[in-house]
Amino acid sequence: MVSIHAHDLHLNYQVREKLTLRPRDKRLPQTGGTISGTGAHRFVTALDGVSFELEAGDRLGLVGANGAGKTTLLKVLYGIYEPTAGSLDIRGKVDALFNINLGFRPEATGRRNILLRGLINGWTEAQIAERTEEIIEFSELGEFIDMPFKSYSQGMGARLAFSIATTLDPEILLMDEWIGAGDASFQKKATDRMNKLAEKAGIIVLASHSEELLAKTCNKRLELEKGRVKAFG
Amino acid sequence: MLKILSNALTDIVGGYERRRVWIALATEDIFDQHRRTTLGPLWLLVNYFAFAATFIFIFTPGPLDPLHAIYIGVGLLVWFYINDTVTQAVSLFEREEGFIRGTTLPLSVYVMRLTLQNLIRSGYALAGCIVILLLAGVVITGAWMWSALGVLLILIASPAVVAVFAFLGVFFPDSQFIVANLMRVAMFATPVFWGNAGGDPVRTALYYWNPFTYFLAIVREPIVNGSAPLSAFGVCIIITLAMWALATLLLGTFRRQVALIV
Numbered sequence: 001m002v003s004i005h006a007h008d009l010h011l012n013y014q015v016r017e018k019l020t021l022r023p024r025d026k027r028l029p030q031t032g033g034t035i036s037g038t039g040a041h042r043f044v045t046a047l048d049g050v051s052f053e054l055e056a057g058d059r060l061g062l063v064g065a066n067g068a069g070k071t072t073l074l075k076v077l078y079g080i081y082e083p084t085a086g087s088l089d090i091r092g093k094v095d096a097l098f099n100i101n102l103g104f105r106p107e108a109t110g111r112r113n114i115l116l117r118g119l120i121n122g123w124t125e126a127q128i129a130e131r132t133e134e135i136i137e138f139s140e141l142g143e144f145i146d147m148p149f150k151s152y153s154q155g156m157g158a159r160l161a162f163s164i165a166t167t168l169d170p171e172i173l174l175m176d177e178w179i180g181a182g183d184a185s186f187q188k189k190a191t192d193r194m195n196k197l198a199e200k201a202g203i204i205v206l207a208s209h210s211e212e213l214l215a216k217t218c219n220k221r222l223e224l225e226k227g228r229v230k231a232f233g
Numbered sequence: 234m235l236k237i238l239s240n241a242l243t244d245i246v247g248g249y250e251r252r253r254v255w256i257a258l259a260t261e262d263i264f265d266q267h268r269r270t271t272l273g274p275l276w277l278l279v280n281y282f283a284f285a286a287t288f289i290f291i292f293t294p295g296p297l298d299p300l301h302a303i304y305i306g307v308g309l310l311v312w313f314y315i316n317d318t319v320t321q322a323v324s325l326f327e328r329e330e331g332f333i334r335g336t337t338l339p340l341s342v343y344v345m346r347l348t349l350q351n352l353i354r355s356g357y358a359l360a361g362c363i364v365i366l367l368l369a370g371v372v373i374t375g376a377w378m379w380s381a382l383g384v385l386l387i388l389i390a391s392p393a394v395v396a397v398f399a400f401l402g403v404f405f406p407d408s409q410f411i412v413a414n415l416m417r418v419a420m421f422a423t424p425v426f427w428g429n430a431g432g433d434p435v436r437t438a439l440y441y442w443n444p445f446t447y448f449l450a451i452v453r454e455p456i457v458n459g460s461a462p463l464s465a466f467g468v469c470i471i472i473t474l475a476m477w478a479l480a481t482l483l484l485g486t487f488r489r490q491v492a493l494i495v
Binding site for chain 1: 264444
Protein backbone atom coordinates (compact mmCIF):
# COMPACT_ATOMS: atom_id res chain seq x y z
CA MET A 1 0.00 0.00 0.00
CA VAL A 2 1.26 3.45 -0.93
CA SER A 3 2.10 5.70 2.01
CA ILE A 4 4.38 8.44 3.30
CA HIS A 5 5.27 8.60 6.97
CA ALA A 6 7.48 11.52 7.92
CA HIS A 7 8.45 11.89 11.55
CA ASP A 8 10.38 14.82 13.00
CA LEU A 9 12.26 15.54 9.78
CA HIS A 10 15.21 17.90 10.03
CA LEU A 11 17.45 19.24 7.34
CA ASN A 12 20.33 21.24 8.75
CA TYR A 13 23.52 22.04 6.95
CA GLN A 14 26.47 24.34 7.16
CA VAL A 15 26.77 27.00 4.52
CA ARG A 16 30.09 26.13 2.97
CA GLU A 17 32.10 29.20 2.15
CA LYS A 18 33.47 28.56 -1.28
CA LEU A 19 37.09 29.43 -1.83
CA THR A 20 36.73 32.40 -4.09
CA LEU A 21 38.47 35.61 -5.00
CA ARG A 22 35.12 37.41 -5.31
CA PRO A 23 33.33 39.20 -2.47
CA ARG A 24 31.46 36.70 -0.31
CA ASP A 25 28.05 35.59 -1.55
CA LYS A 26 25.51 36.97 0.93
CA ARG A 27 22.43 35.55 -0.78
CA LEU A 28 20.12 33.28 1.13
CA PRO A 29 20.54 29.57 0.52
CA GLN A 30 18.11 28.08 -2.00
CA THR A 31 16.53 25.75 0.54
CA GLY A 32 14.95 28.55 2.56
CA GLY A 33 14.49 28.02 6.30
CA THR A 34 16.37 29.93 9.00
CA ILE A 35 20.02 30.87 9.24
CA SER A 36 22.06 30.92 12.42
CA GLY A 37 25.68 31.81 13.08
CA THR A 38 27.90 34.21 11.19
CA GLY A 39 30.79 34.22 8.76
CA ALA A 40 32.24 30.81 8.02
CA HIS A 41 30.01 29.22 10.67
CA ARG A 42 26.58 29.87 9.21
CA PHE A 43 24.09 27.04 9.55
CA VAL A 44 20.78 26.66 7.74
CA THR A 45 17.82 24.92 9.30
CA ALA A 46 15.81 24.19 6.19
CA LEU A 47 13.37 21.77 7.83
CA ASP A 48 12.74 21.71 11.55
CA GLY A 49 10.76 18.81 12.99
CA VAL A 50 8.36 18.23 10.12
CA SER A 51 5.94 15.35 10.71
CA PHE A 52 2.94 14.15 8.71
CA GLU A 53 1.39 10.97 7.40
CA LEU A 54 -0.25 10.34 4.05
CA GLU A 55 -2.06 7.25 2.87
CA ALA A 56 -3.31 6.07 -0.52
CA GLY A 57 -5.66 8.55 -2.16
CA ASP A 58 -4.36 11.58 -0.26
CA ARG A 59 -3.63 14.77 -2.15
CA LEU A 60 -1.59 17.07 0.01
CA GLY A 61 -1.27 20.76 -0.69
CA LEU A 62 1.93 22.36 0.60
CA VAL A 63 1.53 26.04 1.38
CA GLY A 64 3.68 28.73 2.88
CA ALA A 65 5.53 31.88 1.96
CA ASN A 66 8.60 31.83 -0.25
CA GLY A 67 11.46 30.24 1.70
CA ALA A 68 9.08 28.37 4.03
CA GLY A 69 10.55 25.02 2.95
CA LYS A 70 7.93 23.69 0.49
CA THR A 71 10.36 22.86 -2.31
CA THR A 72 12.92 21.59 0.18
CA LEU A 73 10.37 19.19 1.66
CA LEU A 74 9.44 17.96 -1.82
CA LYS A 75 13.12 17.38 -2.59
CA VAL A 76 13.58 15.48 0.65
CA LEU A 77 10.58 13.29 -0.25
CA TYR A 78 12.05 12.71 -3.70
CA GLY A 79 15.49 11.82 -2.32
CA ILE A 80 17.51 14.75 -3.67
CA TYR A 81 18.24 16.00 -0.16
CA GLU A 82 18.92 13.60 2.68
CA PRO A 83 17.28 14.51 6.00
CA THR A 84 19.86 15.05 8.74
CA ALA A 85 17.52 13.74 11.45
CA GLY A 86 14.11 12.13 11.81
CA SER A 87 12.64 9.25 9.89
CA LEU A 88 11.06 9.06 6.48
CA ASP A 89 9.26 5.93 5.35
CA ILE A 90 7.98 6.06 1.79
CA ARG A 91 6.19 3.11 0.25
CA GLY A 92 5.59 3.40 -3.47
CA LYS A 93 7.43 4.64 -6.52
CA VAL A 94 7.99 8.38 -6.42
CA ASP A 95 7.98 10.60 -9.50
CA ALA A 96 8.42 14.34 -9.46
CA LEU A 97 7.57 17.29 -11.62
CA PHE A 98 9.67 20.19 -10.35
CA ASN A 99 11.14 22.04 -13.27
CA ILE A 100 9.02 21.37 -16.33
CA ASN A 101 11.82 22.15 -18.76
CA LEU A 102 14.43 20.06 -16.98
CA GLY A 103 16.04 17.58 -19.34
CA PHE A 104 14.28 18.89 -22.41
CA ARG A 105 16.70 19.56 -25.25
CA PRO A 106 15.72 22.59 -27.31
CA GLU A 107 17.16 21.21 -30.54
CA ALA A 108 15.63 17.73 -30.20
CA THR A 109 12.09 16.94 -31.32
CA GLY A 110 9.29 16.35 -28.86
CA ARG A 111 9.42 12.64 -29.70
CA ARG A 112 13.16 12.47 -28.95
CA ASN A 113 12.57 14.42 -25.75
CA ILE A 114 10.01 11.84 -24.64
CA LEU A 115 12.75 9.21 -24.97
CA LEU A 116 15.33 11.32 -23.13
CA ARG A 117 12.96 12.33 -20.35
CA GLY A 118 11.84 8.73 -19.99
CA LEU A 119 15.44 7.55 -19.62
CA ILE A 120 16.11 10.26 -17.04
CA ASN A 121 13.01 9.10 -15.16
CA GLY A 122 14.46 5.59 -15.09
CA TRP A 123 12.07 3.97 -17.55
CA THR A 124 13.13 1.16 -19.84
CA GLU A 125 13.11 1.71 -23.60
CA ALA A 126 10.26 -0.79 -23.88
CA GLN A 127 8.18 1.24 -21.38
CA ILE A 128 8.93 4.42 -23.30
CA ALA A 129 8.02 2.89 -26.67
CA GLU A 130 4.82 1.47 -25.23
CA ARG A 131 3.69 4.85 -23.88
CA THR A 132 4.97 7.27 -26.52
CA GLU A 133 1.77 7.43 -28.58
CA GLU A 134 -0.33 7.88 -25.43
CA ILE A 135 1.91 10.76 -24.34
CA ILE A 136 1.62 12.42 -27.74
CA GLU A 137 -2.13 12.03 -27.73
CA PHE A 138 -2.59 13.34 -24.20
CA SER A 139 -0.28 16.30 -24.79
CA GLU A 140 -2.34 17.33 -27.85
CA LEU A 141 0.83 18.25 -29.71
CA GLY A 142 -0.16 16.47 -32.91
CA GLU A 143 2.33 17.03 -35.72
CA PHE A 144 4.40 19.33 -33.50
CA ILE A 145 5.77 16.23 -31.81
CA ASP A 146 8.30 15.92 -34.64
CA MET A 147 9.29 19.57 -34.45
CA PRO A 148 12.21 20.81 -32.29
CA PHE A 149 11.21 21.50 -28.69
CA LYS A 150 12.48 25.07 -29.04
CA SER A 151 9.59 25.79 -31.42
CA TYR A 152 7.02 24.99 -28.71
CA SER A 153 5.21 27.63 -26.71
CA GLN A 154 5.59 27.48 -22.93
CA GLY A 155 2.16 25.87 -22.66
CA MET A 156 3.02 23.19 -25.23
CA GLY A 157 6.22 22.35 -23.36
CA ALA A 158 4.34 22.17 -20.09
CA ARG A 159 1.70 19.90 -21.63
CA LEU A 160 4.38 17.54 -22.89
CA ALA A 161 6.13 17.55 -19.48
CA PHE A 162 2.89 16.83 -17.62
CA SER A 163 1.92 14.08 -20.05
CA ILE A 164 5.27 12.34 -19.64
CA ALA A 165 5.34 12.72 -15.86
CA THR A 166 1.89 11.28 -15.35
CA THR A 167 1.78 8.66 -18.08
CA LEU A 168 3.26 5.80 -16.09
CA ASP A 169 0.79 6.15 -13.25
CA PRO A 170 3.29 7.16 -10.60
CA GLU A 171 2.31 5.82 -7.22
CA ILE A 172 3.45 9.05 -5.59
CA LEU A 173 3.67 12.25 -7.60
CA LEU A 174 5.41 15.36 -6.27
CA MET A 175 4.69 18.65 -7.98
CA ASP A 176 6.11 22.09 -7.34
CA GLU A 177 4.06 25.11 -8.35
CA TRP A 178 1.81 23.06 -10.57
CA ILE A 179 2.01 24.03 -14.20
CA GLY A 180 -0.66 26.17 -15.74
CA ALA A 181 -0.38 23.89 -18.71
CA GLY A 182 -2.27 24.95 -21.77
CA ASP A 183 -5.80 26.20 -22.13
CA ALA A 184 -8.84 25.56 -19.95
CA SER A 185 -9.70 22.26 -21.66
CA PHE A 186 -6.21 20.88 -21.09
CA GLN A 187 -6.33 22.05 -17.47
CA LYS A 188 -9.50 20.04 -17.06
CA LYS A 189 -7.88 16.97 -18.67
CA ALA A 190 -4.87 17.36 -16.39
CA THR A 191 -7.04 17.71 -13.30
CA ASP A 192 -9.04 14.63 -14.35
CA ARG A 193 -5.82 12.66 -14.74
CA MET A 194 -4.63 13.78 -11.32
CA ASN A 195 -7.93 12.73 -9.83
CA LYS A 196 -7.61 9.32 -11.49
CA LEU A 197 -4.08 8.96 -10.13
CA ALA A 198 -5.31 9.67 -6.63
CA GLU A 199 -8.23 7.28 -7.10
CA LYS A 200 -5.79 4.56 -8.17
CA ALA A 201 -4.28 4.56 -4.68
CA GLY A 202 -1.74 7.22 -5.56
CA ILE A 203 -0.52 10.10 -3.43
CA ILE A 204 -0.02 13.58 -4.77
CA VAL A 205 1.97 16.25 -2.96
CA LEU A 206 1.54 19.63 -4.55
CA ALA A 207 3.28 22.86 -3.57
CA SER A 208 1.50 25.95 -4.75
CA HIS A 209 0.56 29.51 -3.89
CA SER A 210 -2.77 29.11 -5.66
CA GLU A 211 -5.52 28.69 -3.06
CA GLU A 212 -8.01 27.97 -5.84
CA LEU A 213 -5.91 25.14 -7.27
CA LEU A 214 -5.25 23.65 -3.83
CA ALA A 215 -8.91 23.80 -2.89
CA LYS A 216 -9.86 22.09 -6.16
CA THR A 217 -7.15 19.43 -6.06
CA CYS A 218 -6.19 18.60 -2.48
CA ASN A 219 -7.90 16.94 0.47
CA LYS A 220 -5.12 17.71 2.98
CA ARG A 221 -3.05 20.76 3.63
CA LEU A 222 0.36 21.29 5.25
CA GLU A 223 1.37 24.84 6.00
CA LEU A 224 5.06 25.52 6.51
CA GLU A 225 6.71 28.53 8.07
CA LYS A 226 10.49 28.86 8.19
CA GLY A 227 10.89 25.11 7.83
CA ARG A 228 8.40 24.25 10.60
CA VAL A 229 4.88 22.89 10.39
CA LYS A 230 2.43 25.65 11.14
CA ALA A 231 -0.70 23.64 10.44
CA PHE A 232 -1.60 20.21 9.09
CA GLY A 233 -4.95 18.74 8.39
CA MET B 234 35.46 4.79 5.97
CA LEU B 235 33.23 1.86 5.05
CA LYS B 236 30.25 4.20 4.77
CA ILE B 237 32.21 6.47 2.43
CA LEU B 238 33.18 3.51 0.28
CA SER B 239 29.62 2.20 0.29
CA ASN B 240 28.25 5.65 -0.71
CA ALA B 241 30.73 5.94 -3.55
CA LEU B 242 29.99 2.41 -4.77
CA THR B 243 26.23 3.05 -4.64
CA ASP B 244 26.72 6.11 -6.83
CA ILE B 245 29.02 4.33 -9.29
CA VAL B 246 26.73 1.29 -9.59
CA GLY B 247 23.74 3.65 -10.01
CA GLY B 248 25.62 5.44 -12.77
CA TYR B 249 26.27 2.15 -14.53
CA GLU B 250 22.62 1.15 -14.23
CA ARG B 251 21.62 4.47 -15.79
CA ARG B 252 24.11 4.13 -18.64
CA ARG B 253 21.38 4.62 -21.25
CA VAL B 254 20.93 8.15 -19.87
CA TRP B 255 24.55 9.29 -20.19
CA ILE B 256 25.04 7.57 -23.52
CA ALA B 257 21.95 9.32 -24.93
CA LEU B 258 22.84 12.71 -23.42
CA ALA B 259 26.50 12.60 -24.49
CA THR B 260 25.51 11.77 -28.05
CA GLU B 261 22.94 14.59 -28.06
CA ASP B 262 25.56 16.98 -26.67
CA ILE B 263 28.00 16.39 -29.52
CA PHE B 264 25.41 16.85 -32.23
CA ASP B 265 23.77 19.82 -30.48
CA GLN B 266 27.09 21.62 -30.35
CA HIS B 267 27.43 21.44 -34.14
CA ARG B 268 23.78 21.25 -35.20
CA ARG B 269 23.64 24.52 -37.08
CA THR B 270 26.93 24.04 -38.90
CA THR B 271 27.46 22.60 -42.36
CA LEU B 272 30.23 20.20 -41.37
CA GLY B 273 28.68 19.20 -38.06
CA PRO B 274 31.01 17.25 -35.76
CA LEU B 275 33.50 17.04 -38.63
CA TRP B 276 34.69 20.41 -37.33
CA LEU B 277 36.41 18.39 -34.62
CA LEU B 278 38.42 16.68 -37.36
CA VAL B 279 39.18 20.00 -39.03
CA ASN B 280 40.32 21.42 -35.69
CA TYR B 281 42.67 18.49 -35.20
CA PHE B 282 44.11 18.80 -38.71
CA ALA B 283 44.62 22.55 -38.29
CA PHE B 284 46.70 22.03 -35.14
CA ALA B 285 48.59 19.04 -36.51
CA ALA B 286 49.45 20.83 -39.77
CA THR B 287 50.59 23.92 -37.86
CA PHE B 288 52.97 21.93 -35.67
CA ILE B 289 54.18 19.62 -38.46
CA PHE B 290 54.71 22.18 -41.21
CA ILE B 291 55.32 25.49 -39.42
CA PHE B 292 56.86 24.80 -36.02
CA THR B 293 59.15 21.95 -37.10
CA PRO B 294 62.43 23.19 -38.54
CA GLY B 295 64.18 21.44 -41.42
CA PRO B 296 62.80 18.96 -43.94
CA LEU B 297 59.61 17.04 -43.25
CA ASP B 298 60.32 14.00 -41.08
CA PRO B 299 57.55 11.33 -41.24
CA LEU B 300 58.52 10.03 -37.79
CA HIS B 301 58.14 13.51 -36.32
CA ALA B 302 54.74 13.84 -38.01
CA ILE B 303 53.66 10.62 -36.29
CA TYR B 304 55.07 11.92 -33.00
CA ILE B 305 53.03 15.12 -33.27
CA GLY B 306 49.93 13.39 -34.66
CA VAL B 307 49.64 10.90 -31.80
CA GLY B 308 50.77 13.46 -29.21
CA LEU B 309 48.04 15.91 -30.22
CA LEU B 310 45.39 13.18 -30.17
CA VAL B 311 46.21 12.26 -26.57
CA TRP B 312 46.74 15.87 -25.49
CA PHE B 313 43.38 17.06 -26.84
CA TYR B 314 41.64 14.29 -24.91
CA ILE B 315 43.49 15.09 -21.67
CA ASN B 316 42.93 18.83 -22.10
CA ASP B 317 39.18 18.45 -22.76
CA THR B 318 38.81 16.07 -19.84
CA VAL B 319 40.48 18.34 -17.30
CA THR B 320 39.21 21.75 -18.41
CA GLN B 321 35.59 20.74 -18.86
CA ALA B 322 35.45 18.72 -15.67
CA VAL B 323 36.04 21.74 -13.45
CA SER B 324 32.68 23.32 -14.29
CA LEU B 325 30.81 20.02 -14.68
CA PHE B 326 28.60 20.09 -11.57
CA GLU B 327 27.87 23.78 -12.07
CA ARG B 328 26.68 23.06 -15.63
CA GLU B 329 24.58 20.17 -14.35
CA GLU B 330 23.08 22.17 -11.48
CA GLY B 331 19.54 21.86 -12.84
CA PHE B 332 19.75 18.07 -12.99
CA ILE B 333 21.52 17.80 -9.63
CA ARG B 334 18.85 19.89 -7.90
CA GLY B 335 15.94 18.42 -9.82
CA THR B 336 16.60 14.69 -10.19
CA THR B 337 18.00 11.79 -8.20
CA LEU B 338 20.46 10.78 -10.89
CA PRO B 339 23.78 9.61 -9.39
CA LEU B 340 26.68 12.06 -9.83
CA SER B 341 28.53 9.42 -11.80
CA VAL B 342 25.95 9.86 -14.57
CA TYR B 343 27.28 13.38 -15.17
CA VAL B 344 30.88 12.19 -14.86
CA MET B 345 30.30 9.50 -17.47
CA ARG B 346 28.35 11.88 -19.69
CA LEU B 347 31.38 14.16 -19.93
CA THR B 348 33.81 11.24 -20.27
CA LEU B 349 31.83 9.83 -23.18
CA GLN B 350 31.50 13.27 -24.79
CA ASN B 351 35.28 13.62 -24.76
CA LEU B 352 35.69 10.13 -26.09
CA ILE B 353 33.38 10.83 -29.04
CA ARG B 354 35.28 14.06 -29.74
CA SER B 355 38.51 12.10 -29.71
CA GLY B 356 37.02 9.65 -32.19
CA TYR B 357 36.99 12.43 -34.81
CA ALA B 358 40.56 13.39 -33.94
CA LEU B 359 41.51 9.72 -34.15
CA ALA B 360 40.28 9.64 -37.75
CA GLY B 361 42.65 12.54 -38.48
CA CYS B 362 45.49 10.82 -36.66
CA ILE B 363 44.99 7.66 -38.72
CA VAL B 364 45.26 9.74 -41.90
CA ILE B 365 48.56 11.22 -40.67
CA LEU B 366 49.88 7.77 -39.76
CA LEU B 367 48.96 6.42 -43.21
CA LEU B 368 50.53 9.39 -45.01
CA ALA B 369 53.67 8.98 -42.90
CA GLY B 370 53.86 5.33 -43.99
CA VAL B 371 53.70 3.87 -40.52
CA VAL B 372 54.06 0.10 -40.15
CA ILE B 373 51.91 -1.67 -37.56
CA THR B 374 54.01 -3.77 -35.17
CA GLY B 375 53.33 -5.92 -32.12
CA ALA B 376 54.39 -2.99 -29.94
CA TRP B 377 51.12 -1.28 -30.81
CA MET B 378 49.49 -3.56 -28.26
CA TRP B 379 51.25 -1.48 -25.62
CA SER B 380 49.74 1.60 -27.18
CA ALA B 381 46.28 0.03 -26.98
CA LEU B 382 46.94 -0.71 -23.30
CA GLY B 383 48.00 2.90 -22.84
CA VAL B 384 44.70 4.10 -24.33
CA LEU B 385 42.83 1.71 -22.05
CA LEU B 386 44.66 3.05 -18.99
CA ILE B 387 43.82 6.64 -19.95
CA LEU B 388 40.16 5.67 -20.35
CA ILE B 389 40.20 4.00 -16.94
CA ALA B 390 41.72 7.11 -15.36
CA SER B 391 39.29 9.52 -17.07
CA PRO B 392 36.14 9.20 -14.87
CA ALA B 393 38.26 9.59 -11.72
CA VAL B 394 39.99 12.69 -13.10
CA VAL B 395 36.63 14.16 -14.15
CA ALA B 396 35.14 13.52 -10.69
CA VAL B 397 38.10 15.03 -8.82
CA PHE B 398 38.16 18.21 -10.91
CA ALA B 399 34.35 18.47 -10.79
CA PHE B 400 34.45 18.52 -6.97
CA LEU B 401 37.32 21.03 -7.11
CA GLY B 402 35.07 23.30 -9.19
CA VAL B 403 32.24 23.03 -6.66
CA PHE B 404 34.35 24.07 -3.68
CA PHE B 405 36.64 26.48 -5.52
CA PRO B 406 34.72 28.13 -8.38
CA ASP B 407 37.71 30.17 -9.52
CA SER B 408 39.52 26.95 -10.28
CA GLN B 409 37.83 26.67 -13.69
CA PHE B 410 39.73 29.74 -14.89
CA ILE B 411 42.93 28.79 -13.10
CA VAL B 412 42.84 25.27 -14.54
CA ALA B 413 42.00 26.56 -18.05
CA ASN B 414 45.02 28.87 -17.97
CA LEU B 415 47.29 26.20 -16.52
CA MET B 416 46.25 23.77 -19.24
CA ARG B 417 47.00 26.36 -21.94
CA VAL B 418 50.49 26.72 -20.51
CA ALA B 419 50.76 22.96 -19.99
CA MET B 420 50.34 22.34 -23.70
CA PHE B 421 53.69 24.04 -24.27
CA ALA B 422 55.25 22.61 -21.12
CA THR B 423 54.33 19.08 -22.16
CA PRO B 424 56.23 17.24 -24.90
CA VAL B 425 53.25 17.24 -27.26
CA PHE B 426 55.27 18.49 -30.22
CA TRP B 427 58.78 18.70 -28.80
CA GLY B 428 61.08 15.96 -27.59
CA ASN B 429 63.71 15.84 -24.90
CA ALA B 430 67.15 15.81 -26.44
CA GLY B 431 68.71 16.16 -22.99
CA GLY B 432 70.60 19.40 -23.60
CA ASP B 433 68.33 22.00 -22.01
CA PRO B 434 67.95 21.52 -18.21
CA VAL B 435 64.61 23.39 -18.08
CA ARG B 436 63.18 21.29 -20.88
CA THR B 437 64.52 18.13 -19.25
CA ALA B 438 62.90 19.07 -15.92
CA LEU B 439 59.57 19.80 -17.66
CA TYR B 440 59.83 16.48 -19.43
CA TYR B 441 60.41 14.35 -16.36
CA TRP B 442 58.34 16.20 -13.73
CA ASN B 443 55.27 16.66 -15.88
CA PRO B 444 52.70 13.86 -15.30
CA PHE B 445 51.18 14.44 -18.74
CA THR B 446 54.49 13.35 -20.30
CA TYR B 447 53.91 9.81 -19.14
CA PHE B 448 50.32 9.62 -20.36
CA LEU B 449 51.52 10.73 -23.79
CA ALA B 450 54.40 8.28 -23.67
CA ILE B 451 52.31 5.17 -22.97
CA VAL B 452 50.36 5.73 -26.20
CA ARG B 453 53.02 7.33 -28.39
CA GLU B 454 56.28 5.52 -27.69
CA PRO B 455 55.15 2.07 -28.85
CA ILE B 456 54.05 3.58 -32.18
CA VAL B 457 57.02 5.89 -32.71
CA ASN B 458 59.85 3.80 -31.22
CA GLY B 459 58.34 0.31 -31.20
CA SER B 460 59.24 0.08 -27.50
CA ALA B 461 57.30 -0.75 -24.35
CA PRO B 462 57.43 2.30 -22.01
CA LEU B 463 57.24 0.30 -18.80
CA SER B 464 58.40 3.04 -16.45
CA ALA B 465 55.83 5.45 -17.93
CA PHE B 466 53.18 2.79 -17.42
CA GLY B 467 54.27 2.51 -13.79
CA VAL B 468 53.88 6.26 -13.22
CA CYS B 469 50.49 6.31 -14.97
CA ILE B 470 49.18 3.37 -12.97
CA ILE B 471 50.18 5.07 -9.71
CA ILE B 472 48.53 8.35 -10.79
CA THR B 473 45.39 6.48 -11.89
CA LEU B 474 45.10 4.62 -8.59
CA ALA B 475 45.64 7.85 -6.65
CA MET B 476 42.97 9.65 -8.68
CA TRP B 477 40.48 6.80 -8.17
CA ALA B 478 41.17 6.77 -4.43
CA LEU B 479 40.61 10.54 -4.25
CA ALA B 480 37.51 10.37 -6.47
CA THR B 481 36.04 7.60 -4.30
CA LEU B 482 36.71 9.60 -1.15
CA LEU B 483 35.11 12.75 -2.58
CA LEU B 484 32.13 10.90 -4.06
CA GLY B 485 31.51 8.95 -0.88
CA THR B 486 31.79 12.00 1.35
CA PHE B 487 30.08 14.72 -0.64
CA ARG B 488 27.73 13.09 -3.14
CA ARG B 489 24.57 13.99 -1.21
CA GLN B 490 25.87 17.43 -0.30
CA VAL B 491 26.60 18.64 -3.81
CA ALA B 492 22.91 19.49 -4.32
CA LEU B 493 23.14 21.85 -1.32
CA ILE B 494 26.44 23.40 -2.32
CA VAL B 495 26.50 23.75 -6.10
